[in-house]
Amino acid sequence: MDFSSVSVLCLGDVMLDRFLYGSMERISPEAPVPVLLLDNRREMPGGAGNVANNITALGGHAVLIGLVGKDEAGGLLRSALARQTRVVDATVATTSRPTICKTRFIAANQQVVRADEESRLPLQATEAAALCAAIDATIEAVQAVVVSDYGKGVCGPQVLEHVFSAAKARNIPVFVDPKSSDYRLYCGATCITPNGKELAAASGMPVDTEALTEAAARKVMADAEADAILATRSEKGMMLVRRTGEVLSVPARAREVFDVSGAGDTVIATMALATGAGHSLEQAMRVANAAAGVVVAKLGTATADIQEVLHELDEQSGPDEMPHLLPLAAARAQVQRWQSRGLKVGFTNGCFDILHPGHVSLLAEARAACDRLIVALNTDDSISRLKGPERPVNTLDSRARVMAAVRYVDAVVAFAEDTPLEAITALMPDVLIKGADYKPEQVVGADVVIAAGGSLVLADLAQGHSTTATIGRIRRV
Secondary structure, three states: OOOOOEEEEEEOEEEEEEEEEEEEEEOOOOOEEEEEEEEEEEEEEHHHHHHHHHHHHHOOOOEEEEEEOOOHHHHHHHHHHOOOOOEEOEEEEOOOOOOOEEEEEEEEOOEEEEEEEEEOOOOHHHHHHHHHHHHHHHHOOOOEEEEOOOOOOOHHHHHHHHHHHHHHHHHOOOOEEEEOOOHHHHOOOOOOOOOHHHHHHHHHOOOOOOHHHHHHHHHHHHHOOOEEEEEEEEEHHHEEEEOOOOOOOEEOOOOOOOOOOHHHHHHHHHHHHHOOOOOOHHHHHHHHHHHHEHHHHHHHHOOOOOHHHHHHHHHHOOOOOOOOOOOOHHHHHHHHHHOOOOEEEEEEEEEEOOOHHHHHHHHHHHHHHHOOOEEEOHHHHHHHHHOOOOOOOOOOEEEEHHHHHHOOOOEEEEEEOHHHHHHHHHHHHOOEEEOOOHHHHHHHHHHHHHHHOOOOEEEOOOOOOOOOHHHHHHHOO
Protein backbone atom coordinates (compact mmCIF):
# COMPACT_ATOMS: atom_id res chain seq x y z
CA MET A 1 0.00 0.00 0.00
CA ASP A 2 1.82 3.05 -1.31
CA PHE A 3 0.35 6.57 -1.03
CA SER A 4 3.52 8.45 -1.99
CA SER A 5 2.07 9.61 -5.33
CA VAL A 6 -1.23 10.85 -3.86
CA SER A 7 -1.89 14.50 -2.96
CA VAL A 8 -4.98 15.59 -1.04
CA LEU A 9 -6.36 19.12 -0.76
CA CYS A 10 -7.39 19.71 2.87
CA LEU A 11 -9.88 22.57 3.17
CA GLY A 12 -11.35 23.63 6.48
CA ASP A 13 -10.89 25.11 9.90
CA VAL A 14 -7.17 25.12 10.66
CA MET A 15 -6.10 25.44 14.28
CA LEU A 16 -3.15 25.11 16.60
CA ASP A 17 -3.30 22.14 18.97
CA ARG A 18 -1.31 22.91 22.12
CA PHE A 19 -0.61 20.28 24.78
CA LEU A 20 0.72 21.27 28.21
CA TYR A 21 1.94 18.31 30.29
CA GLY A 22 2.56 18.23 33.99
CA SER A 23 1.84 16.54 37.30
CA MET A 24 -0.86 17.20 39.88
CA GLU A 25 0.67 17.48 43.34
CA ARG A 26 -1.95 19.34 45.38
CA ILE A 27 -5.26 21.16 45.43
CA SER A 28 -5.16 24.94 45.05
CA PRO A 29 -5.80 26.92 48.27
CA GLU A 30 -7.64 29.47 46.13
CA ALA A 31 -10.34 27.14 44.77
CA PRO A 32 -11.15 23.40 44.82
CA VAL A 33 -9.12 22.70 41.69
CA PRO A 34 -5.87 20.78 41.17
CA VAL A 35 -2.59 22.62 40.71
CA LEU A 36 -0.76 21.39 37.62
CA LEU A 37 3.05 21.67 37.69
CA LEU A 38 3.97 22.01 34.00
CA ASP A 39 7.08 20.28 32.69
CA ASN A 40 6.57 19.87 28.93
CA ARG A 41 4.66 21.35 26.00
CA ARG A 42 3.90 20.34 22.45
CA GLU A 43 2.29 22.25 19.58
CA MET A 44 1.09 20.99 16.21
CA PRO A 45 -1.40 21.77 13.46
CA GLY A 46 -4.94 20.75 14.42
CA GLY A 47 -8.38 20.67 12.82
CA ALA A 48 -7.89 20.51 9.06
CA GLY A 49 -4.18 20.68 9.87
CA ASN A 50 -4.46 17.36 11.67
CA VAL A 51 -5.99 15.86 8.54
CA ALA A 52 -2.86 16.99 6.72
CA ASN A 53 -0.74 15.48 9.52
CA ASN A 54 -2.46 12.14 9.03
CA ILE A 55 -2.03 12.25 5.28
CA THR A 56 1.72 12.81 5.53
CA ALA A 57 2.09 10.21 8.29
CA LEU A 58 0.55 7.67 5.91
CA GLY A 59 3.02 8.62 3.20
CA GLY A 60 0.90 11.01 1.11
CA HIS A 61 1.13 14.73 0.32
CA ALA A 62 -1.25 17.44 1.53
CA VAL A 63 -2.24 20.93 0.44
CA LEU A 64 -3.69 22.82 3.41
CA ILE A 65 -6.19 25.66 2.94
CA GLY A 66 -7.77 27.56 5.84
CA LEU A 67 -7.60 30.83 7.74
CA VAL A 68 -4.68 31.79 10.01
CA GLY A 69 -4.61 34.92 12.13
CA LYS A 70 -1.68 37.32 12.31
CA ASP A 71 -0.82 36.48 15.90
CA GLU A 72 1.51 34.36 18.02
CA ALA A 73 -0.53 31.20 17.55
CA GLY A 74 -0.55 31.81 13.79
CA GLY A 75 3.22 32.13 13.75
CA LEU A 76 3.63 28.90 15.69
CA LEU A 77 1.21 27.16 13.33
CA ARG A 78 3.03 28.31 10.21
CA SER A 79 6.37 27.26 11.71
CA ALA A 80 4.97 23.81 12.42
CA LEU A 81 3.68 23.54 8.84
CA ALA A 82 7.05 24.67 7.45
CA ARG A 83 8.71 21.71 9.17
CA GLN A 84 6.49 19.26 7.28
CA THR A 85 8.10 18.67 3.91
CA ARG A 86 5.07 16.97 2.37
CA VAL A 87 2.59 19.72 3.30
CA VAL A 88 1.99 22.71 1.03
CA ASP A 89 0.94 25.65 3.22
CA ALA A 90 -1.77 27.38 1.18
CA THR A 91 -3.46 28.93 4.22
CA VAL A 92 -4.90 32.43 3.97
CA ALA A 93 -3.83 35.18 6.38
CA THR A 94 -6.65 37.12 8.00
CA THR A 95 -6.88 40.16 10.24
CA SER A 96 -10.57 39.56 10.96
CA ARG A 97 -10.09 36.77 13.47
CA PRO A 98 -7.42 35.16 15.66
CA THR A 99 -5.87 31.80 14.92
CA ILE A 100 -8.00 29.07 16.47
CA CYS A 101 -6.04 27.54 19.36
CA LYS A 102 -7.01 24.61 21.57
CA THR A 103 -4.89 24.22 24.69
CA ARG A 104 -5.14 20.91 26.54
CA PHE A 105 -3.73 20.49 30.05
CA ILE A 106 -2.69 16.87 30.66
CA ALA A 107 -1.63 15.03 33.81
CA ALA A 108 -1.26 11.30 34.41
CA ASN A 109 -2.19 10.62 30.76
CA GLN A 110 -5.56 12.33 31.19
CA GLN A 111 -6.88 15.69 30.07
CA VAL A 112 -7.57 17.91 33.05
CA VAL A 113 -9.12 20.82 31.15
CA ARG A 114 -9.16 22.35 27.65
CA ALA A 115 -9.11 26.08 26.85
CA ASP A 116 -10.24 27.29 23.41
CA GLU A 117 -9.38 30.58 21.71
CA GLU A 118 -11.48 31.44 18.64
CA SER A 119 -13.82 33.96 17.04
CA ARG A 120 -17.51 33.38 16.29
CA LEU A 121 -17.42 36.01 13.51
CA PRO A 122 -19.10 34.79 10.28
CA LEU A 123 -16.88 34.28 7.24
CA GLN A 124 -16.13 37.64 5.64
CA ALA A 125 -16.46 38.25 1.90
CA THR A 126 -12.74 39.01 1.53
CA GLU A 127 -11.84 35.81 3.38
CA ALA A 128 -14.17 33.74 1.20
CA ALA A 129 -12.71 35.22 -1.97
CA ALA A 130 -9.16 34.48 -0.82
CA LEU A 131 -10.05 30.90 0.10
CA CYS A 132 -11.66 30.32 -3.32
CA ALA A 133 -8.55 31.72 -5.02
CA ALA A 134 -6.37 29.32 -3.01
CA ILE A 135 -8.56 26.41 -4.12
CA ASP A 136 -8.24 27.39 -7.77
CA ALA A 137 -4.46 27.71 -7.44
CA THR A 138 -3.94 24.23 -6.01
CA ILE A 139 -6.73 21.84 -7.03
CA GLU A 140 -5.17 20.79 -10.34
CA ALA A 141 -2.38 18.94 -8.52
CA VAL A 142 -4.49 16.75 -6.20
CA GLN A 143 -6.23 13.39 -6.47
CA ALA A 144 -8.78 13.93 -3.67
CA VAL A 145 -10.30 16.69 -1.54
CA VAL A 146 -11.14 16.68 2.16
CA VAL A 147 -13.55 19.25 3.59
CA SER A 148 -12.91 19.40 7.33
CA ASP A 149 -15.80 21.41 8.78
CA TYR A 150 -15.39 22.25 12.46
CA GLY A 151 -18.06 24.96 12.32
CA LYS A 152 -15.53 27.75 12.88
CA GLY A 153 -16.31 29.75 9.73
CA VAL A 154 -14.17 28.54 6.83
CA CYS A 155 -16.76 26.18 5.37
CA GLY A 156 -19.28 28.81 4.40
CA PRO A 157 -21.73 28.24 1.52
CA GLN A 158 -19.71 30.25 -0.99
CA VAL A 159 -16.49 28.30 -0.30
CA LEU A 160 -18.25 24.93 -0.25
CA GLU A 161 -20.06 25.55 -3.52
CA HIS A 162 -16.78 26.63 -5.09
CA VAL A 163 -14.76 23.59 -4.03
CA PHE A 164 -17.51 21.10 -4.97
CA SER A 165 -17.86 22.71 -8.39
CA ALA A 166 -14.10 22.75 -8.99
CA ALA A 167 -13.72 19.12 -7.92
CA LYS A 168 -16.68 17.93 -10.01
CA ALA A 169 -15.26 19.61 -13.11
CA ARG A 170 -12.07 17.62 -12.65
CA ASN A 171 -13.67 14.34 -11.50
CA ILE A 172 -11.92 14.57 -8.11
CA PRO A 173 -13.61 12.80 -5.16
CA VAL A 174 -14.60 15.00 -2.20
CA PHE A 175 -14.81 13.68 1.37
CA VAL A 176 -16.60 15.71 4.03
CA ASP A 177 -16.22 15.58 7.80
CA PRO A 178 -19.45 17.41 8.70
CA LYS A 179 -20.29 19.83 11.45
CA SER A 180 -23.51 21.34 10.17
CA SER A 181 -26.65 19.22 10.52
CA ASP A 182 -27.87 20.63 7.18
CA TYR A 183 -26.22 18.26 4.72
CA ARG A 184 -27.56 20.23 1.77
CA LEU A 185 -24.45 22.37 2.31
CA TYR A 186 -22.38 19.35 1.20
CA CYS A 187 -24.34 18.76 -1.99
CA GLY A 188 -22.33 16.64 -4.43
CA ALA A 189 -19.96 15.05 -1.92
CA THR A 190 -18.46 11.69 -2.79
CA CYS A 191 -18.59 10.53 0.83
CA ILE A 192 -19.64 12.18 4.10
CA THR A 193 -18.22 10.75 7.34
CA PRO A 194 -20.44 11.56 10.34
CA ASN A 195 -20.11 9.90 13.71
CA GLY A 196 -23.20 8.46 15.36
CA LYS A 197 -24.14 11.64 17.19
CA GLU A 198 -23.74 13.79 14.07
CA LEU A 199 -25.76 11.35 11.96
CA ALA A 200 -28.59 11.30 14.48
CA ALA A 201 -28.67 15.11 14.64
CA ALA A 202 -28.61 15.55 10.86
CA SER A 203 -31.26 12.94 10.15
CA GLY A 204 -33.48 13.48 13.19
CA MET A 205 -33.56 9.70 13.50
CA PRO A 206 -32.21 7.15 16.00
CA VAL A 207 -29.02 5.24 15.11
CA ASP A 208 -28.97 2.55 17.82
CA THR A 209 -28.91 -0.43 15.45
CA GLU A 210 -27.42 -1.14 12.04
CA ALA A 211 -30.86 -0.99 10.41
CA LEU A 212 -31.59 2.39 12.01
CA THR A 213 -28.14 3.69 11.08
CA GLU A 214 -28.68 2.68 7.46
CA ALA A 215 -32.06 4.40 7.34
CA ALA A 216 -30.60 7.60 8.83
CA ALA A 217 -27.68 7.48 6.42
CA ARG A 218 -29.95 7.12 3.41
CA LYS A 219 -31.97 10.14 4.50
CA VAL A 220 -28.98 12.47 4.82
CA MET A 221 -27.39 10.98 1.70
CA ALA A 222 -30.47 12.00 -0.27
CA ASP A 223 -30.38 15.50 1.27
CA ALA A 224 -26.75 15.94 0.22
CA GLU A 225 -27.09 14.13 -3.12
CA ALA A 226 -23.95 12.30 -1.99
CA ASP A 227 -22.62 9.02 -3.33
CA ALA A 228 -22.02 7.47 0.09
CA ILE A 229 -22.20 7.93 3.84
CA LEU A 230 -19.52 6.42 6.07
CA ALA A 231 -20.96 6.29 9.58
CA THR A 232 -18.32 5.90 12.28
CA ARG A 233 -19.91 4.11 15.23
CA SER A 234 -17.23 4.16 17.92
CA GLU A 235 -16.80 0.68 19.45
CA LYS A 236 -19.32 -0.70 16.91
CA GLY A 237 -16.99 -0.01 14.00
CA MET A 238 -18.03 1.59 10.72
CA MET A 239 -20.87 1.30 8.23
CA LEU A 240 -20.61 2.28 4.57
CA VAL A 241 -23.96 3.08 2.94
CA ARG A 242 -23.80 3.79 -0.77
CA ARG A 243 -26.43 5.13 -3.11
CA THR A 244 -26.09 1.89 -5.07
CA GLY A 245 -24.73 -1.44 -3.86
CA GLU A 246 -24.78 -3.37 -0.62
CA VAL A 247 -24.29 -1.88 2.82
CA LEU A 248 -20.96 -2.89 4.34
CA SER A 249 -20.06 -2.90 8.04
CA VAL A 250 -16.70 -3.56 9.66
CA PRO A 251 -16.24 -4.07 13.41
CA ALA A 252 -13.78 -2.22 15.61
CA ARG A 253 -11.15 -4.39 17.25
CA ALA A 254 -11.38 -4.43 21.05
CA ARG A 255 -8.59 -2.34 22.59
CA GLU A 256 -7.79 0.02 25.42
CA VAL A 257 -8.80 3.51 24.27
CA PHE A 258 -6.60 6.34 25.54
CA ASP A 259 -7.88 9.29 23.50
CA VAL A 260 -10.36 9.70 20.65
CA SER A 261 -9.03 13.20 19.78
CA GLY A 262 -8.59 13.44 16.04
CA ALA A 263 -9.85 9.94 15.21
CA GLY A 264 -12.32 11.43 12.72
CA ASP A 265 -9.44 13.28 11.05
CA THR A 266 -7.60 9.99 10.69
CA VAL A 267 -10.60 8.28 9.14
CA ILE A 268 -11.26 10.92 6.52
CA ALA A 269 -7.56 11.34 5.68
CA THR A 270 -7.22 7.60 5.09
CA MET A 271 -10.40 7.42 3.02
CA ALA A 272 -9.22 10.25 0.77
CA LEU A 273 -5.71 8.82 0.36
CA ALA A 274 -6.87 5.28 -0.40
CA THR A 275 -9.51 6.45 -2.88
CA GLY A 276 -7.04 8.82 -4.49
CA ALA A 277 -4.69 5.86 -4.90
CA GLY A 278 -7.36 3.97 -6.84
CA HIS A 279 -8.92 1.81 -4.13
CA SER A 280 -12.68 1.37 -3.86
CA LEU A 281 -14.66 2.95 -1.03
CA GLU A 282 -15.02 -0.50 0.53
CA GLN A 283 -11.27 -1.09 0.52
CA ALA A 284 -10.63 2.43 1.77
CA MET A 285 -13.04 1.90 4.68
CA ARG A 286 -11.15 -1.17 5.89
CA VAL A 287 -7.88 0.77 5.86
CA ALA A 288 -9.53 3.73 7.60
CA ASN A 289 -10.96 1.44 10.28
CA ALA A 290 -7.48 0.09 10.97
CA ALA A 291 -5.96 3.59 11.07
CA ALA A 292 -8.60 4.76 13.54
CA GLY A 293 -7.84 1.75 15.72
CA VAL A 294 -4.20 2.82 15.88
CA VAL A 295 -4.79 6.45 16.86
CA VAL A 296 -7.37 5.86 19.61
CA ALA A 297 -4.74 3.80 21.42
CA LYS A 298 -2.48 6.87 21.59
CA LEU A 299 -2.69 9.93 23.80
CA GLY A 300 -3.43 13.32 22.26
CA THR A 301 -4.20 14.33 18.68
CA ALA A 302 -2.28 11.44 17.20
CA THR A 303 -1.56 10.08 13.73
CA ALA A 304 -0.86 6.60 12.39
CA ASP A 305 1.98 5.75 10.05
CA ILE A 306 1.53 3.28 7.22
CA GLN A 307 3.42 0.45 8.93
CA GLU A 308 1.21 0.74 12.03
CA VAL A 309 -1.88 0.63 9.83
CA LEU A 310 -0.67 -2.39 7.89
CA HIS A 311 0.09 -4.17 11.16
CA GLU A 312 -3.38 -3.30 12.45
CA LEU A 313 -4.91 -4.67 9.25
CA ASP A 314 -3.07 -7.92 9.91
CA GLU A 315 -4.42 -8.00 13.47
CA GLN A 316 -7.98 -7.22 12.40
CA SER A 317 -8.19 -9.50 9.40
CA GLY A 318 -10.06 -12.75 9.62
CA PRO A 319 -11.08 -15.13 6.82
CA ASP A 320 -13.84 -12.81 5.61
CA GLU A 321 -11.96 -9.56 5.96
CA MET A 322 -8.72 -10.43 4.22
CA PRO A 323 -8.91 -9.38 0.56
CA HIS A 324 -8.67 -12.44 -1.66
CA LEU A 325 -6.64 -10.63 -4.32
CA LEU A 326 -4.01 -8.10 -3.26
CA PRO A 327 -2.80 -5.24 -5.48
CA LEU A 328 0.90 -5.65 -6.20
CA ALA A 329 1.84 -2.65 -4.03
CA ALA A 330 -0.08 -4.09 -1.06
CA ALA A 331 1.54 -7.47 -1.59
CA ARG A 332 4.99 -5.85 -1.71
CA ALA A 333 4.34 -4.14 1.62
CA GLN A 334 3.15 -7.44 3.08
CA VAL A 335 6.27 -9.25 1.90
CA GLN A 336 8.46 -6.56 3.47
CA ARG A 337 6.63 -6.90 6.79
CA TRP A 338 7.03 -10.67 6.76
CA GLN A 339 10.70 -10.42 5.89
CA SER A 340 11.28 -7.78 8.59
CA ARG A 341 10.06 -10.39 11.09
CA GLY A 342 12.60 -12.92 9.78
CA LEU A 343 10.07 -14.98 7.83
CA LYS A 344 11.04 -16.68 4.57
CA VAL A 345 8.65 -15.74 1.75
CA GLY A 346 7.95 -18.12 -1.13
CA PHE A 347 6.46 -17.43 -4.57
CA THR A 348 4.85 -19.64 -7.16
CA ASN A 349 2.59 -18.90 -10.09
CA GLY A 350 0.26 -20.43 -12.61
CA CYS A 351 -3.18 -20.30 -14.23
CA PHE A 352 -4.82 -22.59 -11.62
CA ASP A 353 -7.95 -22.57 -13.77
CA ILE A 354 -9.50 -25.63 -12.14
CA LEU A 355 -7.83 -26.55 -8.87
CA HIS A 356 -7.04 -30.27 -8.72
CA PRO A 357 -4.98 -32.62 -6.47
CA GLY A 358 -1.85 -31.95 -8.49
CA HIS A 359 -2.11 -28.25 -7.70
CA VAL A 360 -2.73 -28.94 -4.02
CA SER A 361 0.33 -31.16 -3.90
CA LEU A 362 2.45 -28.42 -5.48
CA LEU A 363 1.13 -25.80 -3.05
CA ALA A 364 1.76 -28.04 -0.06
CA GLU A 365 5.36 -28.64 -1.11
CA ALA A 366 5.82 -24.94 -1.87
CA ARG A 367 4.55 -23.95 1.57
CA ALA A 368 6.87 -26.49 3.19
CA ALA A 369 9.81 -24.63 1.61
CA CYS A 370 8.94 -21.26 3.18
CA ASP A 371 7.15 -19.53 6.05
CA ARG A 372 4.70 -17.55 3.91
CA LEU A 373 3.57 -18.37 0.38
CA ILE A 374 2.39 -15.96 -2.32
CA VAL A 375 0.62 -17.34 -5.38
CA ALA A 376 0.52 -15.24 -8.56
CA LEU A 377 -2.36 -15.96 -10.96
CA ASN A 378 -2.44 -15.20 -14.68
CA THR A 379 -5.20 -12.74 -15.54
CA ASP A 380 -7.98 -13.94 -17.83
CA ASP A 381 -6.48 -12.25 -20.92
CA SER A 382 -3.09 -13.73 -20.14
CA ILE A 383 -4.56 -17.24 -19.95
CA SER A 384 -6.43 -16.75 -23.24
CA ARG A 385 -3.19 -15.82 -24.95
CA LEU A 386 -1.42 -18.86 -23.53
CA LYS A 387 -4.18 -21.48 -23.62
CA GLY A 388 -6.56 -20.33 -26.33
CA PRO A 389 -9.85 -18.38 -26.52
CA GLU A 390 -11.89 -21.01 -24.63
CA ARG A 391 -9.82 -20.54 -21.49
CA PRO A 392 -10.02 -19.71 -18.68
CA VAL A 393 -13.02 -21.67 -17.49
CA ASN A 394 -13.10 -19.66 -14.26
CA THR A 395 -12.59 -15.91 -14.00
CA LEU A 396 -9.68 -14.35 -12.13
CA ASP A 397 -11.96 -13.33 -9.26
CA SER A 398 -13.26 -16.90 -8.90
CA ARG A 399 -9.79 -18.42 -9.10
CA ALA A 400 -8.44 -15.94 -6.56
CA ARG A 401 -11.24 -16.68 -4.09
CA VAL A 402 -10.59 -20.42 -4.31
CA MET A 403 -6.81 -19.99 -4.08
CA ALA A 404 -7.08 -17.67 -1.06
CA ALA A 405 -9.10 -20.35 0.72
CA VAL A 406 -6.34 -22.96 0.37
CA ARG A 407 -4.62 -23.36 3.73
CA TYR A 408 -1.13 -23.41 2.25
CA VAL A 409 -1.56 -19.96 0.64
CA ASP A 410 -0.95 -16.71 2.53
CA ALA A 411 -1.53 -14.14 -0.24
CA VAL A 412 -2.73 -14.02 -3.86
CA VAL A 413 -1.75 -11.55 -6.57
CA ALA A 414 -2.35 -11.38 -10.33
CA PHE A 415 -0.18 -10.57 -13.34
CA ALA A 416 -1.34 -9.56 -16.80
CA GLU A 417 1.90 -10.29 -18.65
CA ASP A 418 2.78 -13.64 -20.23
CA THR A 419 5.34 -14.26 -17.48
CA PRO A 420 5.43 -13.29 -13.77
CA LEU A 421 8.84 -11.60 -14.02
CA GLU A 422 7.49 -8.15 -13.12
CA ALA A 423 5.69 -9.52 -10.05
CA ILE A 424 8.75 -11.48 -8.94
CA THR A 425 10.99 -8.42 -9.31
CA ALA A 426 8.55 -6.27 -7.36
CA LEU A 427 8.02 -8.76 -4.53
CA MET A 428 11.56 -10.20 -4.42
CA PRO A 429 10.71 -13.45 -2.57
CA ASP A 430 13.26 -15.54 -0.72
CA VAL A 431 12.22 -18.77 -2.44
CA LEU A 432 10.89 -19.33 -5.96
CA ILE A 433 8.93 -22.56 -6.43
CA LYS A 434 8.01 -24.28 -9.72
CA GLY A 435 7.14 -27.80 -10.71
CA ALA A 436 9.86 -30.37 -11.31
CA ASP A 437 8.85 -30.53 -14.98
CA TYR A 438 10.89 -27.33 -15.40
CA LYS A 439 14.66 -27.12 -15.64
CA PRO A 440 16.30 -24.39 -13.52
CA GLU A 441 17.26 -22.33 -16.56
CA GLN A 442 13.63 -22.41 -17.76
CA VAL A 443 12.16 -20.86 -14.61
CA VAL A 444 11.31 -17.21 -15.22
CA GLY A 445 12.78 -15.00 -12.50
CA ALA A 446 15.06 -17.64 -11.01
CA ASP A 447 18.16 -15.65 -11.91
CA VAL A 448 16.72 -12.53 -10.24
CA VAL A 449 15.86 -14.32 -7.00
CA ILE A 450 19.12 -16.24 -6.80
CA ALA A 451 21.18 -13.10 -7.55
CA ALA A 452 19.46 -11.43 -4.58
CA GLY A 453 20.46 -14.30 -2.28
CA GLY A 454 17.31 -16.39 -2.64
CA SER A 455 16.82 -19.97 -3.82
CA LEU A 456 14.89 -22.04 -6.35
CA VAL A 457 12.87 -25.12 -5.42
CA LEU A 458 11.57 -27.54 -8.04
CA ALA A 459 8.62 -29.34 -6.45
CA ASP A 460 7.60 -32.88 -7.31
CA LEU A 461 4.27 -33.09 -9.14
CA ALA A 462 1.50 -35.52 -8.37
CA GLN A 463 1.08 -37.65 -11.50
CA GLY A 464 -2.18 -38.16 -13.37
CA HIS A 465 -3.68 -34.71 -12.87
CA SER A 466 -3.99 -31.81 -15.28
CA THR A 467 -6.47 -29.02 -15.93
CA THR A 468 -6.69 -29.85 -19.65
CA ALA A 469 -7.52 -33.50 -18.89
CA THR A 470 -10.10 -32.47 -16.31
CA ILE A 471 -11.82 -30.12 -18.78
CA GLY A 472 -11.79 -32.88 -21.40
CA ARG A 473 -13.52 -35.32 -19.08
CA ILE A 474 -16.16 -32.75 -18.18
CA ARG A 475 -16.91 -32.08 -21.83
CA ARG A 476 -17.29 -35.80 -22.56
CA VAL A 477 -19.89 -36.25 -19.83
